Amino acid sequence: QVQPVESGGGSVQAGGSLKLSCTNSGYSFSPNCVGWFRQAPGKEREGLAVIYTEGSSRRYSDSVKGRFTISQDNAKLTVSLQMNNLTPDDTAMYYCAAGAPNYGPGDTCTVRAGPPGITYNYWGHGTRVTVSS
Secondary structure, three states: OOOEEEEEEEEEEEEOEEEEEEEEOOOOOOOOOOOEEEOOOOOOOOEEEEEEEEOOOEEEEOOOOOOOOEEEEOOOEEEEEEEEEOEEEEEEEEEEEEEEEOOOOOOOOOOOOOOOEEEEEEEOOEEEEEEEE
């Protein structure tokens, strides 16, 4: 059973940093794609970054590339999202999700949730990030 649990959200001033963490209640996420998503009030959910727990493959959305870094610990128990140079536009609820990798043609893991991307079956309840100017 996979049940992502997010932590690390909070309030920060523009230009600051936060590190979000996602765990699976002490169990490994492997083998899965584990992604970070966010949803701001009145906006659609946005995929930010994804990591394939069995390798070093990572993908990022253009909106966070160069500012956010996704990683996992050696035990594959925690997937983190380091967020730097935050702006008020990064204010949102942030979610961690896990899904089965694509072993066919195309990317193994995708930032996009749902076709033509992979399906993320397991979602956390979210952690709130607020960035003030």
